[in-house]
Amino acid sequence: MAQTLPTTEEALTSQVELDDSGLGPxxxxxxxxxxxxxxxxxxxxxxxxxxxxLTGLTMGLAAILMFFMAFVSAFIVRKGLSxxxxxxxxxxxxxxxxxxxxxxxxxxxxxxxxxxxxDAAGFRHWWFMTTALGLLFLAGQWTAWRQLAREGVxxxxxxxxxxxxxxxxxxxxxxxxxxxxxxxxxxxxxKRARITRxxxxxxxxxxxxxxxxxxxFLFLLLKLGQ
Amino acid sequence: xxxxxxxxSHAPHAPRGxxxxxxxxxxHKVIGIQYWLLALAAVSVGMVLSWLFRAHLAWPNAAIxxxxxxxxxxxxxxxxxxxxxxxxxxxxxxxxxxxFGNYFLPIQIGADDMAFPRLNMLSFWITFVAFLVLxxxxxxxxxxxxxxxxxxxxxxxxxxxxxxxxxxxETLWVISIALFCLASLxxxxxxxxxxxxxxxxxxxxxxxxxxxxxxxxxxxxxLLAFGVLxxxxxxxxxxxxxxxxxxxxxxxxxxxTQPPLTHAGGSPLLWEHLFWFFGHPEVYIAILPxxxxxSHVLSSFSRKPVFGYKAMAYSLCAIGFLSFTVWGHHMFxxxxxxxxxxxxSFLTLAIGVPSAIKTFNWLGxxxxxxxxxxxxxxxxxxxVSLFVTGGLSGLFLAQPSIDLPLxxxxxxxxxxxxxxxxxxxxxxxxxxxxxxxxxxxxxxxxKLGKAHFWITFAGAxxxxxxxxxxxxxxxxxxxxxxxxxxxxxxxxPIDLFITIAAFITGAAQLLFYFNFxxxxxxxxxxxxxxxxxxxxxxxxxxPPPHGNFVEIPRVYRxxxxxxxxxxKEDFLPQHLTPEQVAKMAT
Numbered sequence: 001m002a003q004t005l006p007t008t009e010e011a012l013t014s015q016v017e018l019d020d021s022g023l024g025p026x027x028x029x030x031x032x033x034x035x036x037x038x039x040x041x042x043x044x045x046x047x048x049x050x051x052x053x054l055t056g057l058t059m060g061l062a063a064i065l066m067f068f069m070a071f072v073s074a075f076i077v078r079k080g081l082s083x084x085x086x087x088x089x090x091x092x093x094x095x096x097x098x099x100x101x102x103x104x105x106x107x108x109x110x111x112x113x114x115x116x117x118x119d120a121a122g123f124r125h126w127w128f129m130t131t132a133l134g135l136l137f138l139a140g141q142w143t144a145w146r147q148l149a150r151e152g153v154x155x156x157x158x159x160x161x162x163x164x165x166x167x168x169x170x171x172x173x174x175x176x177x178x179x180x181x182x183x184x185x186x187x188x189x190x191k192r193a194r195i196t197r198x199x200x201x202x203x204x205x206x207x208x209x210x211x212x213x214x215x216x217f218l219f220l221l222l223k224l225g226q
Numbered sequence: 227x228x229x230x231x232x233x234x235s236h237a238p239h240a241p242r243g244x245x246x247x248x249x250x251x252x253x254h255k256v257i258g259i260q261y262w263l264l265a266l267a268a269v270s271v272g273m274v275l276s277w278l279f280r281a282h283l284a285w286p287n288a289a290i291x292x293x294x295x296x297x298x299x300x301x302x303x304x305x306x307x308x309x310x311x312x313x314x315x316x317x318x319x320x321x322x323x324x325x326f327g328n329y330f331l332p333i334q335i336g337a338d339d340m341a342f343p344r345l346n347m348l349s350f351w352i353t354f355v356a357f358l359v360l361x362x363x364x365x366x367x368x369x370x371x372x373x374x375x376x377x378x379x380x381x382x383x384x385x386x387x388x389x390x391x392x393x394x395x396e397t398l399w400v401i402s403i404a405l406f407c408l409a410s411l412x413x414x415x416x417x418x419x420x421x422x423x424x425x426x427x428x429x430x431x432x433x434x435x436x437x438x439x440x441x442x443x444x445x446x447x448x449l450l451a452f453g454v455l456x457x458x459x460x461x462x463x464x465x466x467x468x469x470x471x472x473x474x475x476x477x478x479x480x481x482x483t484q485p486p487l488t489h490a491g492g493s494p495l496l497w498e499h500l501f502w503f504f505g506h507p508e509v510y511i512a513i514l515p516x517x518x519x520x521s522h523v524l525s526s527f528s529r530k531p532v533f534g535y536k537a538m539a540y541s542l543c544a545i546g547f548l549s550f551t552v553w554g555h556h557m558f559x560x561x562x563x564x565x566x567x568x569x570x571s572f573l574t575l576a577i578g579v580p581s582a583i584k585t586f587n588w589l590g591x592x593x594x595x596x597x598x599x600x601x602x603x604x605x606x607x608x609x610v611s612l613f614v615t616g617g618l619s620g621l622f623l624a625q626p627s628i629d630l631p632l633x634x635x636x637x638x639x640x641x642x643x644x645x646x647x648x649x650x651x652x653x654x655x656x657x658x659x660x661x662x663x664x665x666x667x668x669x670x671x672x673k674l675g676k677a678h679f680w681i682t683f684a685g686a687x688x689x690x691x692x693x694x695x696x697x698x699x700x701x702x703x704x705x706x707x708x709x710x711x712x713x714x715x716x717x718x719p720i721d722l723f724i725t726i727a728a729f730i731t732g733a734a735q736l737l738f739y740f741n742f743x744x745x746x747x748x749x750x751x752x753x754x755x756x757x758x759x760x761x762x763x764x765x766x767x768x769p770p771p772h773g774n775f776v777e778i779p780r781v782y783r784x785x786x787x788x789x790x791x792x793x794k795e796d797f798l799p800q801h802l803t804p805e806q807v808a809k810m811a812t
Binding site for chain 2: 048049051052055056059060062063064065066067068069070071073074077078081082083084085155156159162166170
C-alpha cells in the first residue's frame with residue numbers, strides 16, 4: 001500500500017492546488033477509488049490523510065469554544081443574579097492589544113501565501129513577525145493586568161474583575177499555546193514528520209484566527225457586558 | 227514527507243522494548259486494554275467503598291474494621307462521595323468508551339490505528355494521573371471530600387470550614403476532575419476525527435457497526451460537555467484558593483465560633499447549571515456505548531440483522547442531541563420557575579421516544595431469531611431489561627410534581643443505579659465476554675460466565691428494587707444513620723436485606739475476575755472468528771497484530787448480514803467481495 005508521497009518541496013509548491021481540492025497530499029481523491037486502494041475518506045496503511053489534522057483541529061476548536069462559552073454564560077448569569085457587580089474602567093492598552101492581534105492575523109496569512117509560493121525566506125519573515133506580534137499581545141495583556149493591580153483591581157476584588165482576569169488568562173494561555181506551535185513549526189524537522197509543513201501552517205493559522213475572533217468577542221463582552 | 231521516512235515511521239511491527247510496547251504505547255489496542263484495566267482497578271475500589279458504607283447502613287451501631295469503631299457521618303459521606311466519583315468518571319466513562327472504543331473503533335472501520343496515536347497515549351496517562359490524584363484524597367490528614375460526586379457549592383467552594391475532607395481532599399477532587407476533563411476532550415477529539423477520516427473504502431456511515439455509532443455520538447457529547455465541566459472546575463478552584471465569589475453567597479456562617487465568610491454575591495445555582503449541563507450528557511456518555519455493544523451482541527447471537535438499523539443510528543443521534551436540553555430536570559427542587567421546569571420536563575419525556583425505538587428494535591432483533599444464550603448474549607439481554615426498568619422510573623422523576631417529594635430519596639438512587647450504573651456495567655460485561663477472544667485469543671469460560679450473569683442480574687434487582695420502595699416511603703439520601711427518626715428506623719430490615727444482597731452480588735464478581743485471568747492462559751483457543759460474526763474485527767487474527775490489517779480491507783455491505791436465506795453460511799462478513807459471496811450461494 002506504499003503510496004509515493006510528494007516531498008516537502010513538492011508539498012510546498014502544490015499547496016495552492018491541493019487547497020482547492022480540499023485534500024492534503026497523501027489523501028486519495030474521492031474519485032480514485034481503485035480496488036485494494038482505499039481512497040475517499042479512508043485512511044491508508046501507516047498514516048492519515050493530511051485533512052485529518054484539520055478535522056482534529058476543528059474538533060479541538062469546538063471544545064475550546066464550549067469551554068469559553070461556559071465562562072461567558074457564567075459571566076452573564078453571575079452578573080444577572082447578583083447585586084454586587086461593579087463595573088471598572090478597562091485599561092486603554094487593551095485597544096492597542098486588540099489592534100496588534102488583528103494585525104497578526106494578516107501577517108500569518110502573508111506567511112502562508114509565501115509558503116504556498118515556496119518562498120522560504122518570505123515565509124520565515126512573516127512567520128516570525130506573527131510570533132513577535134503574539135508575544136507583544138501577551139506583553140500588552142500583562143501590562144493591562146499590572147495597571148489594574150496598581151489601581152487596586154485584583155482577581156477577587158469584584159465578580160467583574162474576577163471574570164476579567166479569568167477570561168483574559170484563559171485566552172492568553174490558549175494564545176501562548178499558539179505561539180509554541182508557531183515556534184515549533186518554524187524549527188521542526190519536516191523531513192521526518194507525518195504532517196506536512198503546509199498543513200501545520202494552515203492549522204496554526206486557523207487556530208490563530210480563531211483566537212483572534214474569540215478575543216474580539218471577549219473584549220466586546222468585557223467592554224459592553226459590564 | 228519523503229516516501230522513505232513514511233515507511234520507516236510506520237514499520238508494521240510493534241516497538242520491541244517493553245516500555246514502549248506495553249507502558250507508553252501508542253497502539254490503540256494496548257491503550258484500550260490499559261483503559262480497561264484502569265477501570266477494573268477503579269471499579270474494585272468503588273465496590274469496596276460501597277460495601278463499607280452499606281455495612282454501616284445495615285449495622286449502624288457496629289464497629290467497621292479500619293474506621294476505629296463506629297463509622298462517623300463524615301466518613302460515611304466521604305465513602306459515598308468517592309464511590310460516586312470513581313464509578314461515574316473512572317469506570318462508566320472509561321471502560322465502555324475509552325476502553326472498548328479505543329480497541330475496536332479503528333478495527334471496525336478498517337483503520338490501522340486512531341487518527342492521533344500519540345494524543346491517544348497522552349489521554350490515557352492524564353486519565354491515569356487523574357485517578358491517582360483522586361484516590362490520594364483518602365490519604366490526606368482530613369480524608370476524602372464529603373460533598374457527593376456533584377460537588378455542590380457552597381460546601382465544595384469554601385474549604386475545610388465546611389467539614390473534614392473539604393480542605394485538601396476537595397482540592398484534589400477538583401484537580402482530578404479537571405485533569406479527567408482534559409483527557410476526555412482529547413479522547414473525544416481523537417474518536418471523532420478517526421470516525422470521520424479513517425473509515426476504509428466502502429465503510430459509509432450507514433455501514434458502520436452500531437458500536438461505532440455509539441462511540442461516535444458519545445465522543446461528540448464528550449467534546450461538547452467536558453469543556454463546560456472543566457470551566458466550572460476552574461471557577462470553583464478560584465473560589466477555594468483565590469477568594470473569588472463565583473459560587474459563594476454572602477454572609478455564610480458555618481459555626482458559632484467563626485465570623486461569617488467574607489465572600490459575597492455568588493450563586494450555588496450557577497454551579498448546578500454548569501455541572502448538569504455536563505452531567506446529563508455524562509449519563510449518556512456512560513450508556514450510549516453500552517447501547518451500541520448491546521445491538522452488536524444481540525444481532526450476533528440472534529443470527530439476525532439488527533431490526534431497524536437506520537432507526538437505531540438516528541435514535542442514538544437523537545438521544546445525544548436531546549441530552550443537552552434536559553439538564554434542568556436535575557434541579558427541579560432548586561427553586562426553578564415552574565415554566566422552565568415544564569419545558570425541561572417535556573424535553574426529558576421526549577427522550578423516551580428514541581429510547582423506546584431502541585428498546586422495540588432490540589426486541590425486534592431477538593424476535594424469531596435463532597438465539598444463542600452465550601454469556602455475552604445474556605448480559606446484552608440483561609442490559610435491555612435494566613434499561614427498561616430504570617427508564618420507566620425516569621418517566622416518574624421527569625415530572626416536577628413527582629420529583630419534588632422523591633428527589634432527595636432512595637428512589638433517585640435506585641433509578642440512576644439501574645439505568646446508568648448497572649445497565650452500563652452490563653454493557654461492559656457483554657463487551658468483555660464478546661470481545662475477550664479477539665483481545666486475547668482465547669474464550670472466557672461460558673459456564674462461569676453464565677453463573678456470573680445470573681447472580682449479578684438477580685443481585686442488581688434485589689439491591690435496587692427495594693430502594694424504590696424505601697424512596698417512596700421517604701428514606702432520605704445522604705443520611706449516615708437512621709437513629710432517632712422512627713420512620714427511617716422502621717426500614718432497617720430493608721437496609722439489612724440490601725446490604726446482604728450487595729455483599730453476595732459483589733462476591734459473585736470474583737467469578738468474573740477468576741474467569742478473566744484464568745482464561746487468559748487456559749481458555750479455549752478462539753481462532754479468528756469464534757462467533758461467526760460479520761464485522762471487520764473478526765477478519766483478522768486474535769489478538770490482532772500491530773497495525774491490525776496486512777492490507778486495509780474494503781467493505782461491501784452493512785454490518786449485520788446474518789441469517790440470509792440462500793447461502794451456505796448464515797453470515798456474510800462485511801469484507802467479502804460480491805464474487806466471493808456468489809460462490810457461497812446454494
